[in-house]
Amino acid sequence: xxxxxxxxxxxxxxxxxxxxxxxxxxxxxxxxxxxxxxxxxxxxxxxxxxxxxxxxxxxxxxxxxxxxxxxxxxxxxxxxxxxxxxxxxxxxxxxxxxxxxxxxxxxxxxxxxxxxxxxxxxxxxxxxxxxxxxxxxxxxxxxxxxxxxxxxxxxxxxxxxxxxxxxxxxxxxxxxxxxxxxxxxxxxxxxxxxxxxxxxxxxxxxxxxxxxxxxxxxxxxxxxxxxxxxxxxxxxxxxxxxxxxxxxxxxxxxxxxxxxxxxxxxxxxxxxxxxxxxxxxxxxxxxxxxxxxxxxxxxxxxxxxxxxxxxxxxxxxxxxxxxxxxxxxxxxxxxxxxxxxxxxxxxxxxxxxxxxxxxxxxxxxxxxxxxxxxxxxxxxxxxxxxxxxxxxxxxxxxxxxxxxxxxxxxxxxxxxxxxxxxxxxx
Ligand SMILES: Cc1cc2nc3c(=O)[nH]c(=O)nc-3n(C[C@H](O)[C@H](O)[C@H](O)COP(=O)(O)OP(=O)(O)OC[C@H]3O[C@@H](n4cnc5c(N)ncnc54)[C@H](O)[C@@H]3O)c2cc1C
Numbered sequence: 001x002x003x004x005x006x007x008x009x010x011x012x013x014x015x016x017x018x019x020x021x022x023x024x025x026x027x028x029x030x031x032x033x034x035x036x037x038x039x040x041x042x043x044x045x046x047x048x049x050x051x052x053x054x055x056x057x058x059x060x061x062x063x064x065x066x067x068x069x070x071x072x073x074x075x076x077x078x079x080x081x082x083x084x085x086x087x088x089x090x091x092x093x094x095x096x097x098x099x100x101x102x103x104x105x106x107x108x109x110x111x112x113x114x115x116x117x118x119x120x121x122x123x124x125x126x127x128x129x130x131x132x133x134x135x136x137x138x139x140x141x142x143x144x145x146x147x148x149x150x151x152x153x154x155x156x157x158x159x160x161x162x163x164x165x166x167x168x169x170x171x172x173x174x175x176x177x178x179x180x181x182x183x184x185x186x187x188x189x190x191x192x193x194x195x196x197x198x199x200x201x202x203x204x205x206x207x208x209x210x211x212x213x214x215x216x217x218x219x220x221x222x223x224x225x226x227x228x229x230x231x232x233x234x235x236x237x238x239x240x241x242x243x244x245x246x247x248x249x250x251x252x253x254x255x256x257x258x259x260x261x262x263x264x265x266x267x268x269x270x271x272x273x274x275x276x277x278x279x280x281x282x283x284x285x286x287x288x289x290x291x292x293x294x295x296x297x298x299x300x301x302x303x304x305x306x307x308x309x310x311x312x313x314x315x316x317x318x319x320x321x322x323x324x325x326x327x328x329x330x331x332x333x334x335x336x337x338x339x340x341x342x343x344x345x346x347x348x349x350x351x352x353x354x355x356x357x358x359x360x361x362x363x364x365x366x367x368x369x370x371x372x373x374x375x376x377x378x379x380x381x382x383x384x385x386x387x388x389x390x391x392x393x394x395x396x397x398x399x400x401x402x403x404x405x406x407x408x409x410x411x412x413x414x415x416x417x418x419x420x421x422x423x424x425x426x
Contacts, residue, residue: 001174002391003028003143005382006163008150008203009182011040012125013350013371015132017180020379023141025386028174030148030165032198035133039184039195039351040368043125044240044304045109046117047090047372048365049083056080058113063366066111066264067330067359070216075355078337079366079373086372087118094131096120108245109364111264115245117365122240122301125368150202151403153179153346154396155210160346161392164399171401177389178345178382181206181333182375185351187235189409190326194223194238203352205408207333213342215354216331218415221362223327224268225250227320228284229311236325237307239287241265241364246300248289251319253279255286266361269324276323286319328367330358331415339378345389347378 003026007014010031018027031038050059059080064071087104091097097118098105106115120127136142148167153160154175162176183203187195207214225244227237244250244261250268252258252275259271276283289297294316298305301315308315332354339347339355350371357370 001028001172002393003174004177004386004391005180006030006174006176007180007182008163009038009184009350009352010035010133010144011038011182011184011350011371012128012132012368013040013184013352013375014180014182015129015136016372016375017182017349017379018142019132019135019139020376021141022383022386023139025141025382027142029136029142029144030150031144031146032149034146035144036129037196037198038129039187039199040125040371041129042194042196042238043128043368044122044238045242045245046107046119046124046365047087047128047368048112048117048363049087049369050080051106051114051116055114055116059116062111062113063357063363064359066361066363068266068361069359070219071359072356074337075357079357079369082373082376083369086369086376090128090131090372093135095128107242108262109241110244110262110268111363117242117245119242122242122303128368150183150206151401152399153206153210154399155343155346156396158342159344161395164401166401173399175391175393175395177386177391178347180347180349180378180382181352182348182350183352185329186412187326189412191233192226192236193234193326194226194236195326197234200405201329201352201408201412202403203333203348205403205405208407208411209404210343212346213334214331215334215356216360217329217412218417219330219358219360220326220416221265221328221330222269222324224265224272224324225287225322226325226327227308227311228323237311238327239304239320239322240301243287243289243301243304247291248287250322251286251288253282253285258285264361264363265327272322272324284321284323287322288319289315290317290319292316328362330354330360330362335374337377338381339374340381347382349375349378
């Protein structure tokens with residue numbers, strides 16, 4: 001196959017890159033499963049935006065503080081500065097962010113010093129992905145292939161010439177001018193995670209194979225409030241941080257507060273793990289939402305309310321057992337401010353990339369924002385260069401029909417904090 005651009009992944013990173021590419025660029029998008037099976041679809045809390053120019057400094061300060069000052073300040077500043085524009089664009093495309101009297105409503109999550117997160121009930125990711133899919137499907141220059149897996153990148157002399165993919169047991173070589181990796185995170189490597197099981201870090205495994213630079217892989221994020229279910233394996237139900245942002249409180253098994261519930265995730269997760277160590281037969285604490293009425297909870301958090309009810313828990317009267325689980329990978333393929341990797345014509349956006357925005361601990365709701373801003377960036381850079389590039393047919397003919405995951409698994413295990421040992425699935 002010959003395409004100008006191959007985008008691997010149909011989460012917010014991939015979709016937003018695609019819609020920002022010029023319409024004379026022939027694009028192929030592929031996704032392992034169905035187009036909606038991506039972590040972006042699961043996002044609950046919302047998307048961060050600065051409230052105005054005068055909020056930029058405070059946004060940067062909150063992001064750096066949460067990231068333990070390991071962040072790239074230029075990247076943080078870039079996502080902050082470009083936030084309002086991209087939220088406006090999503091609204092224009094039809095994303096139904098909550099509003100009051102025609103103005104956006106803002107919620108709050110841990111680590112933010114003020115309410116600055118826009119949201120769509122408690123299924124913000126679904127609302128965004130649904131609108132972006134509509135836009136992409138309307139564009140005649142973009143083809144989407146579902147159930148199609150990237151198996152290798154065609155790289156020679158530091159240049160990417162395309163990729164190999166598998167569809168219906170057919171191994172296909174795709175010659176391109178540029179490839180965008182938007183393959184998401186690595187939650188599928190863990191037995192207790194909020195991610196889809198298919199998020200196995202395929203882009204990162206190929207990065208290791210081809211000596212593409214990775215950065216900050218030691219920084220893995222646990223989410224402190226994931227519903228504890230003894231029998232459940234694999235993907236767990238996230239209880240969004242916005243529950244605490246709206247007033248929910250963490251208490252231990254004796255009903256006592258043990259931490260300020262709105263501190264950044266790494267601090268809260270560490271405090272929860274410490275509490276849990278005291279009661280190994282009951283490895284959880286409680287999220288207390290009983291201060292709220294059923295009416296409020298079903299309006300503000302309809303999805304989470306329903307999911308809890310399906311598991312026999314009434315949020316207005318039952319304490320919700322929670323424990324930390326793997327949630328997000330701060331590290332990834334190192335990219336510059338234009339989403340470029342160290343390989344010519346290979347870009348990375350979204351969770352697979354490491355822009356440096358998150359430092360060692362991502363501030364809540366900054367991930368979708370990063371995927372939007374750096375997706376737009378990648379597209380702009382490709383738009384400006386594409387006419388200078390020719391497709392090199394048959395330039396690279398050595399590629400594989402499967403990805404060897406072992407080196408990535410060993411690499412991540414080697415980097416991870418020993419507290420994660422129990423969480424690994426492999
Ligand atoms: C439960 C949950 C709630 C969250 N809530 C929020 C929130 O409120 N706000 C926020 O900012 N962030 C949130 N996050 C994080 C955020 O959703 C993700 O980090 C972000 O959506 C990642 O987007 P992405 O486009 O990089 O990857 P994803 O949306 O995960 O998409 C990855 C894509 O890559 C494809 N893919 C992977 N490997 C291959 C392969 N080999 N071949 C072909 N395709 C492949 C997948 O099929 C998928 O289409 C949440 C995450 C989870 C799990």
